[in-house]
Amino acid sequence: MNNLSVLRKSQGAKLQNLFEVSALQSLHVENSRETPKMKKISSWGLFSLPSKHIWRCLVAEFLGTFLLIFLCCGTDLYTKESESPIVIVAFSWGLAEATLIQTLSHVSGCHINPAVTLAMLVTGKIEVIKSMLYIIIQCIASIVAITVLNTFKPEHSKGSYGAVSLAANLTKLQGVGIEFVSTFVLVLSMFSLSDENRNDVKGSRPLAIGLCITMLIFVGADTTGTCLNPARALGPAVFMGVYDDLWVYWVAPIGGALAAAIVYERVFRNFRPGEMEDVESKHY
Secondary structure (H helix, E strand, O other): OHHHHHHHHHHHHHHHHHHHHHHHHHHHHHHOOOOOOOOOOOOOHHHOOOOOOHHHHHHHHHHHHHHHHHHHHHOOOOOOOOOOOHHHHHHHHHHHHHHHHHHHHHHHOOOOOHHHHHHHHHOOOOOHHHHHHHHHHHHHHHHHHHHHHHHOOOOOOOOOOOOOOOOOOOOHHHHHHHHHHHHHHHHHHHHHHOOOOOOOOOOOHHHHHHHHHHHHHHHHOOOOOOOOOHHHHHHHHHHHOOOOOOOHHHHHHHHHHHHHHHHHHHHHOOOOHHHHHHHHHHHO
16 A cells, blocks of 8 residues: 555655646747747858848838938937927937837848948948948938038028037047947947847837937937938038048947947857857856
8 A cells, every 4th residue: 555655645746847848848838939030141141142132122221211311310400499409309309210110120131220230240240341331322421411401591590400519618539438338338238139030129119229319318419419310410411511520430330330240149149049058058
């Protein structure tokens, strides 16, 4: 009788262990589910010619950059004050960026920013020729947007087409530092939210990026204007013929974007299940 009782307890324990193992396996599969992999281009592929559908991407980048500059720099014109309230500026840029990413990202990625395009290039997510075409189109779109915006300028406007410049009490080195850090934060958030191996991101990715831009403008508007985008600085500078600080708004955002892209890819990028097994096998 005692042996039968022991046998039943043993079988019950084995059955319970079996259920626990099965549950853990199911949980592992659910948590480590591989999301669609963003294709990383090979070293030789980086120098390949763009596909015949490149025109769709270029049109999307032109339209996205044009609308971003036209709408957001326009907030600086439609006011009777010399400057628009910071709340209007911050939310116009953030919400416009979120809307455009939601609308055009499936076509071109909706970079609409040379710094972002170069960040994608340095991490092997876009070809060299394609990235150069993106940057050229973005710069052209910015200049065209300001030119078109001038035709809609109201008579009472005292605005400056959204031109950015360093505050009077700010050195150029300080300006470079602020723009570098601000763009670093933006691109780091973009790479994190776009990580193809994460399945824990909830809510709207475009909205999260837009709110990040809004926050950064609140922080740095009174110092550098929080440009974050070389093309955004180029259009107003070319139209108004003011180039004094333009290099700051190219060097700093590009440097911050490249640094963020490299740091995320090398340090923070989420591993796929297969990669995690390779990493564990090398350490044990």
